[in-house]
Amino acid sequence: MILNVENVTKKFGGLVAVDHVSFQVKKQEILGIIGPNGAGKTTLFNVISGVYYPEEGKIFFNGRDITKVPSYKRARLGIARTHQIVKPLNELTVLENVMVGACFGKTGASLKQGMAIAGEVLDAVGLGHKRDVITVKLNVPEKKRLELARALASGPEVILLDEVLAGLNPTEADEMLQVILKIKESGITILMIEHLMHAIMKISDKIIVLDHGRKISEGSPQEVASDPKVIEAYLGDPDLALRLIKSKGNTL
């Protein structure tokens, strides 16, 4: 188990954003995380990457308890992430953005090495031609790729992808899926939040479903897709769900 989340709870005042969630991720696995808006998916990522500390529960990375380890140290241990709402370093060039990832992440590169790594990673995600552009000038899909490149350049063992496919057209989304599969092949474990169902069903080894902060289902894509609780969470009406299952077979 590369990542082990045990009984994690994160509250904001009276709101329980993540409610006693547990799951485990095996090395080189793709774990899909789905759930309706406000289910606590991004908060879960924030807890894993150390932006928030959980009120309850523990997180183990490679067997080590990292529950209280600050965010920047987790990056150095090998947990990288992308943001749903992109956080580019606007006034730096695309290359420099990725260099920051390479220099301060697990890779710990010098500036010179960082530049070389950044160049390679940018080519791999298809942003090579934009390397000297000031980041603020990129469009949103390009910024999403930049987020991915920056996370990859840090040399992670686990990468958290928060809706990297959102806002991409079908061709771009397919390209991105290929990139994600390549990342997996290179030995990196992936956790991804995604709303594009067909994409996440196709690519994930395992899926967990969150609703109102609670994990309501876990299993292979097929198992999850046919779980009535999942259908209810998405459609809100169990009867409707049953009718849909009858009429359309066991797909979402």
Next chain:
Amino acid sequence: MKRGYTLIWLIPLILAISLLPVIAHSVIYRETIFLILMYITLAVSLNIILGYTGYVSFGHIVFYGIGGYTSFYLMYRFGVHLILAMIMGGILSAIIALIVGEAVLRLRGAIFAIATIGINEAIKSLVTNLQFLGGATGMFFNFKIYKTYGGAAKAIWFAYWIMVVVTIICLLTSYFIKNSKFGYGLFSIREDEDAAVVLGVNTKRFKSIAFAISAFFPGLVGAIFFFKAGNIEPDDAFHLVKSIEMIFMVMLGGFGTVSGPPIGALLYERLKGILLINPLFKNLHMAITGFILLIIILFAPGGIVGWFRNRFKKLRSLLE
């Protein structure tokens, strides 16, 4: 990241300006250029926290006052040599920056700026009420102090050359930070602190170190200035208007660049000189400064250097 050639013209330019008073045998030039060098060092050091790290240290002049008071007291009381007293002034400024930074660097944006003004005012009233530092009237040198340096005239030249050395060290520091891994850590904090920390930047430590470095040099400048002036009082040492002037110089030249703050400082000193001797404008110089600042922020937020960098891409390696 290509190493630029900014220092190739910037350092010789500073040296050339510094030699002018010797070549021209002019004490008036020396006074003017001393002020220019002082402004350059203040602007360049402020730029490390303001331009590189993105934290608007509005009361930055506090470190100039701390350095000035520390060294003045050491020289006045114990006859410590200027160089040693100055270094101790700088170090105390940096240490206070580290301690104060622990609290205020958690704040962001306008709140941080306001907090730094508060620190300046707090330390000013503390010093005003400390009798061993002379209270509100401050301290005066006995002429004897200058004897170590060969008399008052020589002491002033000595202070001048120390200022030249400090300015050049400060510029080199700024340049090497800009082109270092540490510098990239600071830029990432400036652009998005939340992203920086997730990327593995120890933002808290980086901010503290940047703040300490940017406090160290004003400490040195304060020491030299008040040594040369021969007296020190709280209103001069912790003058908030000087803080605003520092910000103006950084913005005018181009924040976040190596060459911007020195250019801004040079121009500001000249502008101030022209305005102050003009009977019509002499009381309005801060108003005019403010107006120019507004124009810069609206039309050329990158300052002079930023504007040139955008206009003439070929100049970029020369104008870092």
